[in-house]
Every structure is written in C-alpha cells, then in structure tokens.
Amino acid sequence: MTNAPVPTTPAKPVVQDVDPGFEVGHLDRFLKQALLDLQGNMQLERIGGGQSNPTFFVSYDNRSVVLRKQPRGANLLPSAHAIDREYRIINALAKSAVPVPKTLLYCEDTSIIGTPFYLMERLNGRVFPKYALSELPKEERRAIYLAMAETMAQLHQVDWASVGLAGFGRPGEYFSRQISRWTRQWQMSRTSDNEDINRLIDWLPKHIPEGDETSINHGDFRLGNLMFHPTEPRVIAVLDWELSTLGHPLADVAYSCLAWHMRPNEFDGIRGLNLVELGIPTLDDYLDHYLAHSGRRQGIAIFHLVFSMFRFAVILEGIAARARAGIASSDNAAEVGAQSIAFARRAVELIQRQSK
Known part of the structure; x- marks a missing residue:
C-alpha cells in the first residue's frame, strides 16, 4: 500500500x-x-x-x-x-x-x-527619531549631529545638472515660489483659521533676503530621516526624498535647525534642555560645522527659520486634514497635525523678538 x-x-x-x-x-x-x-x-x-x-x-x-x-x-x-x-x-x-x-x-x-x-x-543601520538621543552615550551624541551637518553639506555640493536632475525643479526664486505654493496648500488643507499663519503669509514675501542660489534641496532634512552605521556615528543613507526639489540650500539648513527652537513636547525639540550635559552641540556649533564643510559663508537669517516653521506648520495641517478624511498614513496623524499651531506660533514669536 x-x-x-x-x-x-x-x-x-x-x-x-x-x-x-x-x-x-x-x-x-x-x-x-x-x-x-x-x-x-x-x-x-x-x-x-x-x-x-x-x-x-x-x-x-x-x-x-x-x-x-x-x-x-x-x-x-x-x-x-x-x-x-x-x-x-x-x-x-x-x-x-x-x-x-x-x-x-x-x-x-x-x-x-x-x-x-x-x-x-534594506540597509542595516540605526535611525534616531528623537533629537535628545537618550539611547546613546553622551560622547557619541555630538558626533551624530556633526555627521548630520556634514551629510547636508555633501548634498548641497552635488552638481545637480551633472547627475541628471536638470529638470527636477526650477532654478532661482525658490523662496518666492515656495511661499506661494505653501500658501495655496494652506488654503486647500486648513481645518480651521489661524491668525498666526495669516500673519506669516503677509510677512514672508516682504522679507525675502537678497542673494539667490540653487542646489538639491531635500525638503525634510532632519535627524529622523538619516540612517547611521550600526556602530559608528556615520550616515549610511539619507531617506524620505518625497519633498525634494531644486531649491535654496539655506532652506534645508534652517529646517534642520528647528529642533533647537522647539521644546520636547513640540515635535521632540531640544529647546530648554541642557545641551552641554547631554553632549549635544549648540546651534552655533552645528551651523559652523555645516559652513566649514560646505564652503559657504552665508548662514541662516530669521527669515529662513520663519519660512521653515511656516512651511512645516502647513505640512502638519495637511496631515490633520488627511486624518479627518480618514486617509492619514500614520495612526497619530491627528495628534501630529495639531502641532501645526505650535510651529506657527513660534515663527511669529521669532518675528516679534526681532522687531523689539
């Protein structure tokens, strides 16, 4: 059988x-x-x-x-x-x-x-979602931040035309076009009125600095979008390129600095923390490191920070709108979208502080 x-x-x-x-x-x-x-x-x-x-x-x-x-x-x-x-x-x-x-x-x-x-x-590496880097020893935290600055400098030095990105965006007048774009996005996605946003929409076009240049702009350059070597403070991959375009390099630089201006309850910022005790570089140290590796002389101004906060506030409002529509891509989208108010408020505070 x-x-x-x-x-x-x-x-x-x-x-x-x-x-x-x-x-x-x-x-x-x-x-x-x-x-x-x-x-x-x-x-x-x-x-x-x-x-x-x-x-x-x-x-x-x-x-x-x-x-x-x-x-x-x-x-x-x-x-x-x-x-x-x-x-x-x-x-x-x-x-x-x-x-x-x-x-x-x-x-x-x-x-x-x-x-x-x-x-x-799929790469084998580490991604750090929170800027305080509490999972790392103090002596490694500074190196992580400096590696972030160096990688951003590498990106801004790429000859975008030679790598085939000549049609990836429109060179020149980046901030003017972006202010218009994000104003339209706000009008399309807002879930409630916000006087701070209205003030920023009025203020930004009037305060664009002189001097225009073009580089590859990541659009979301922050610690959580970098993958580091499993054991070394070295970036092995830049992730999440969906907002990338040809733009002004200082837009990326200012955006990467927002953590120093926001508190831990505001998108996990590090404002108010003892940076010396944590081993995290000051904002000036971080910016100096970027300038040294990029060969640039011009640093960011209040305008660049205000623009980045405005832009991110609009992005967060879009997340809130998607959450209400039931198409958010993350479970905490409604909570994150609510932080739009905090970024708009901080941008207005920067303007008010400058005008005093």
Whole structure:
C-alpha cells in the first residue's frame, strides 16, 4: 500500500497593517516575477511612524527589501506624495557622494497594490527619531549631529545638472515660489483659521533676503530621516526624498535647525534642555560645522527659520486634514497635525523678538 500525497494549501503572505485595497497576493506574484530569486513565503510589515509615503519591509526566506508607496485616497494635495520623483532623485544621487539606498524597481501599475510604488535595498543601520538621543552615550551624541551637518553639506555640493536632475525643479526664486505654493496648500488643507499663519503669509514675501542660489534641496532634512552605521556615528543613507526639489540650500539648513527652537513636547525639540550635559552641540556649533564643510559663508537669517516653521506648520495641517478624511498614513496623524499651531506660533514669536 502506498501513501498518497496529502494536498496542501499554499501558505498565504504574512501581513501587518496594510490599507484596504492593498492586494498582497498580487504583490507577492509580481515580485517573484520581477526579482526572480525570491524564495519562500512573503512577510509584509509596515515600518516607521512617518506621515508621508507608507513604507514596508518585504521579507522572504532569502531576501528582504523596502517598499514605499503613495498613501491611499483621492484627496491628496497637488504635488504631494510624488513617489516617482522620490525614486528619480535616489537613482540620480547614487552617482554622488551622498549616501542613499540602492533602488531596485519602480512600478506605476496601480492594479498591484492600488498605488504606484518602488523598491529599494534594506540597509542595516540605526535611525534616531528623537533629537535628545537618550539611547546613546553622551560622547557619541555630538558626533551624530556633526555627521548630520556634514551629510547636508555633501548634498548641497552635488552638481545637480551633472547627475541628471536638470529638470527636477526650477532654478532661482525658490523662496518666492515656495511661499506661494505653501500658501495655496494652506488654503486647500486648513481645518480651521489661524491668525498666526495669516500673519506669516503677509510677512514672508516682504522679507525675502537678497542673494539667490540653487542646489538639491531635500525638503525634510532632519535627524529622523538619516540612517547611521550600526556602530559608528556615520550616515549610511539619507531617506524620505518625497519633498525634494531644486531649491535654496539655506532652506534645508534652517529646517534642520528647528529642533533647537522647539521644546520636547513640540515635535521632540531640544529647546530648554541642557545641551552641554547631554553632549549635544549648540546651534552655533552645528551651523559652523555645516559652513566649514560646505564652503559657504552665508548662514541662516530669521527669515529662513520663519519660512521653515511656516512651511512645516502647513505640512502638519495637511496631515490633520488627511486624518479627518480618514486617509492619514500614520495612526497619530491627528495628534501630529495639531502641532501645526505650535510651529506657527513660534515663527511669529521669532518675528516679534526681532522687531523689539
């Protein structure tokens, strides 16, 4: 008597936290055809607390990659979540000294998971979401901040035309165009009126500094968007490029400085903390380090900080609007969106302090 084989049901992909309409079976079949060498059952895990393009680890027995996709929903703001631009700039910077993950493929076919997406290699490293760096010894914290400044200087030194980004944005008049853009975004996404925002919309166009220049602008250059070596205070990847464009380098610089101006309960800032005791450089030390490595002479002015706070306040308001519409890409989107008020208030306080 022979034993007949027992019929088995193919294992289903293991899934954690995906949006409705995300057809994981379609993704599994697509990836096994596109990447060829994948073995075993797919595991899909959502990662990060970001408010932007949802990000997942996609793991098989022999390989793990990272997937980034547009959020679901039809009410996305114009130019928001441009996943194709993100893929393009990461590819372009692979030719430069700026550390970025290796891209694997881009897919615009929305029948697979409901939105366009791309894949990139999964790196082994550390990401620090909070500026106080409480998980690190004191002696390493300063080096982490200085590495952030050095990496930003590397980015701003890239010849954007030579790496294929000549059409990635419009050179010149960056601040004027951005003020108009974020004013429109505010009008489209605001969930309530805000007199501080109204004042900033009036003040900013009248105070744009002289001197114009163009570099690659990350658009969200902060500690939490950098991946560091597992044991060394060295950046191995700059992440989250969805807001990148050609712009003024001081916009990135000012944005990266916001942590020094915000309190711990305001997007995890470090204002009011004992920086000497923590081993974190002062804002002046951080800026001096950037200037030394970028070859620049001009530092940021009050305008650049006010602009960055205004812009971020509008971004946070957009998150609040998506939360109300039920299409936010993170569970705490409503809470984060409420902090829009704090950034607008701090920007107005900077203006008031300057005018005294």
